[in-house]
Amino acid sequence: GRSIHGFTPLDEKLRTFISRRNVNLALFTVALLLDWALPGLGAAEFTFYFIVLWQVASMAWHAERVVQFWNARPAR
Numbered sequence: 001g002r003s004i005h006g007f008t009p010l011d012e013k014l015r016t017f018i019s020r021r022n023v024n025l026a027l028f029t030v031a032l033l034l035d036w037a038l039p040g041l042g043a044a045e046f047t048f049y050f051i052v053l054w055q056v057a058s059m060a061w062h063a064e065r066v067v068q069f070w071n072a073r074p075a076r
Contacts, residue, residue, distance in 0.1 A: 002069070002074065004062070004065060004066060004069050007065060007068070007069050007072070011065060014061070018058045018061070018062070024051050027047050027050075027051060028044070028047060028048075028051075030043075030047075031043040031044045031046070031047035031048075032044050
């Protein structure tokens with residue numbers, strides 16, 4: 001069957017960067033360590049909002065790609 005993540009070579013490559021839990025956990029861990037080492041830096045709060053914005057961008061990308069995927073004719 002077809003997969004949205006293999007729809008085009010671009011989709012295959014972007015899957016690496018589209019928001020995933022393991023990447024977010026690493027970002028949060030580094031931010032929390034920075035805030036612990038340098039109180040008042042605000043890295044955790046900044047990272048939280050960065051991840052939220054990145055997930056919104058990822059959702060918008062996927063919404064557009066799903067519409068294109070549904071409207072594409074299957075290759076024969």
